Structure formats: C-alpha cells, structure tokens
Amino acid sequence: MNFTDISIITINYNTSSLTKNFILSVEKCTSESLKIEFIVIDNCSGVNDYKKLEKDIKELNNQNIKLLRSNINLGFGGGNMLGTQYASGKYLAFINNDILFTEDCFSSLIRYHENNAKCGVSTPQQYNINNEPTSSFDYFHGIRKELFGRKLVELTSDRIKREKKHYKDSVIVDFIQGCFMFFPTSVFAEIGGYDTNLFLYYEEMDVCYRLNNKGYTSVLVPETSFQHLHGASTPKSFLIKKELKISQLYISRKNHYYLKHLIIRFSILLKTFFKPKYWGLIPILITGKYLENSLKQSQQMVFNK
Structure with missing residues (x-):
C-alpha cells in the first residue's frame, strides 16, 4: 500500500x-x-x-x-x-x-x-x-x-x-x-x-x-x-543557447511529420543567418545532427568525490 x-x-x-x-x-x-x-x-x-x-x-x-x-x-x-x-x-x-x-x-x-x-x-x-x-x-x-x-x-x-x-x-x-x-x-x-x-x-x-x-x-x-528565482544553475552562454535549439529541433523531429519539421528547421536556419553570434548553430541546422552536438555528449563521469 x-x-x-x-x-x-x-x-x-x-x-x-x-x-x-x-x-x-x-x-x-x-x-x-x-x-x-x-x-x-x-x-x-x-x-x-x-x-x-x-x-x-x-x-x-x-x-x-x-x-x-x-x-x-x-x-x-x-x-x-x-x-x-x-x-x-x-x-x-x-x-x-x-x-x-x-x-x-x-x-x-x-x-x-x-x-x-x-x-x-x-x-x-x-x-x-x-x-x-x-x-x-x-x-x-x-x-x-x-x-x-x-x-x-x-x-x-x-x-x-x-x-x-x-x-x-x-x-x-x-x-x-x-x-x-x-x-x-x-x-x-x-x-x-x-x-x-x-x-x-x-x-x-x-x-x-x-x-x-x-x-x-x-x-x-x-x-x-x-x-x-529563474535559472540560477544555468548561466546564459552560447552553449546554453545551442542546447536550447538542439532540444527544440530534436522534439520537432520526434513529434512532427518530416515536412513540418523541415519547415521549422529552415525557419530557424534563416533567422540564424541574421544573428552572427549564433552562426555556430548553422552546421547543426544544415546536417541535422542534433543529439550528437548536445552538451550531454561532453559530460564525464567523476568518482571518489
């Protein structure tokens, strides 16, 4: 019980x-x-x-x-x-x-x-x-x-x-x-x-x-x-912005039919062209390799702490 x-x-x-x-x-x-x-x-x-x-x-x-x-x-x-x-x-x-x-x-x-x-x-x-x-x-x-x-x-x-x-x-x-x-x-x-x-x-x-x-x-x-208090453990940076877009694109692909996802992806790509500080997102948007570029892939195991 x-x-x-x-x-x-x-x-x-x-x-x-x-x-x-x-x-x-x-x-x-x-x-x-x-x-x-x-x-x-x-x-x-x-x-x-x-x-x-x-x-x-x-x-x-x-x-x-x-x-x-x-x-x-x-x-x-x-x-x-x-x-x-x-x-x-x-x-x-x-x-x-x-x-x-x-x-x-x-x-x-x-x-x-x-x-x-x-x-x-x-x-x-x-x-x-x-x-x-x-x-x-x-x-x-x-x-x-x-x-x-x-x-x-x-x-x-x-x-x-x-x-x-x-x-x-x-x-x-x-x-x-x-x-x-x-x-x-x-x-x-x-x-x-x-x-x-x-x-x-x-x-x-x-x-x-x-x-x-x-x-x-x-x-x-x-x-x-x-x-x-809002986002106390996630300071703003390009890496955080990149992770935000990676997550958005991943669930777009997961939850929408492919054509709809492509339209959303192209829209984000077009907007990114006009924001030089986010040009690092362009290779991800072009290749569609979302999770491969996630911060999750860079985490390391730490023992004896």
Whole structure:
C-alpha cells in the first residue's frame, strides 16, 4: 500500500544553498496532513558544494529526505528520472531548487486532480523574485508559432492568451513551465516519463505533448502560487543557447511529420543567418545532427568525490 502522498524530486547542481532554502519553504508551507518525501538528486556538483549539501540536509534532521549523488551530470530529464526510481508517492512533484513556496501548493493541486481525472499534469501560478506574476505556460511550437510568433497563435486559435498576470480560474494549456510539474504517478508512468535524450530544455513541452496525445490535459491552477528565482544553475552562454535549439529541433523531429519539421528547421536556419553570434548553430541546422552536438555528449563521469 502506498502511504506517501507526494514524492518531491529536485535536482542540485552547484546550488546547495538554494536546495536547502527550497526544502525549508516546502516544509514550512505544506499541510501537516500530507505525507511528503524529498528526493534530492545531486547532478555531479563540485565536491565542496556536495559536501555542503550533505551537511545542510543532515542539519535539517528530516528522515524523509533522500540524497542521491550521480557520478555524471544527467541533465534535467535524466536526473529527474533517476529520482523516480526511489519515489513512493501517489503524486510526483518535479520542482526546481530555485523555487520558494509561499503557501501550501500541494493541497490545491491534489484537490484539482481528484476532481479532474483527465488532468495529467498541473502547476500553480508562478511569481518572480519581485513578487510579480510571470508566464506559467506556453503554446506548442508548430509552424505558426515558429514563423509568426505567439500573437498569430492567439489570433488564429481559441487558446487562452499567455500573459504575465495572475489568472482567476484554472486554465487548460498546451504545456506548463518545467520548473514545477505535478503529476499523478500512474499518469507519469503511463507516458514513460521524461525523454532522457534531452539534456536541458523542452522536456516539459515534450511531456505535455505526449500527455495530450493520450487524452490528458495540462493545467495551470492559479488557486495557489509560488516564487521562482529563474535559472540560477544555468548561466546564459552560447552553449546554453545551442542546447536550447538542439532540444527544440530534436522534439520537432520526434513529434512532427518530416515536412513540418523541415519547415521549422529552415525557419530557424534563416533567422540564424541574421544573428552572427549564433552562426555556430548553422552546421547543426544544415546536417541535422542534433543529439550528437548536445552538451550531454561532453559530460564525464567523476568518482571518489
């Protein structure tokens, strides 16, 4: 019998202080009636950060925290999938460690799922570090969005407009942001979880696309909210921009018929020609060798740390 309500899986990568503060905020805000467990995946951080993380977790004195260290950086999807192997909850909450709870998010999400059996994944309303509402969802990246942007998608469909505001009612969307994804464990297992071919970015769009194909919805539940510090462990660089495009192209090829993918690929190539700082993407766009050029291929195993 499953006695754990929620397994909270979070990834630490050289951000141990964030991880500690995240756990403390969840403990403070979550209803005592819910049984939760934390599964912290250290994604091959530097030795000093990992030792600090070990010390911090020990000081928290919570027997429901599991700390697991990977000897190689598995990326977002791979790290989270490692965590699922140790999860026992009825629900899985994949939450970035740069998030702070400001209220009890889980009770509202569970209530929504219990009343909406076809909801495959949900998320609360997102706020930024200045306590301003920010975007909590987006549209699937098809030809219209790639060629003409979000505005045309909004004008030519019945989708809810994506705005930086606090929505009043629950909203069914194309996909929610990956920083906070709340799944019934059975549904997550049914779709096969995250695609570990992806190292960073677009995991949430891919997951929600597969949920949609199975007849499940992705939902913003603004009854509750959280604060997101945004990208604390992924500094902006050309390599990160390249990884973003590699992931976009990979899931485009995976989830669309080939002609549609070629149109999207050509559109990205055309835009790149006018951005000299991104010309390093051109060989990848021409050859179509996406995963071969991913940061995942450059990760090295590190032992005795």
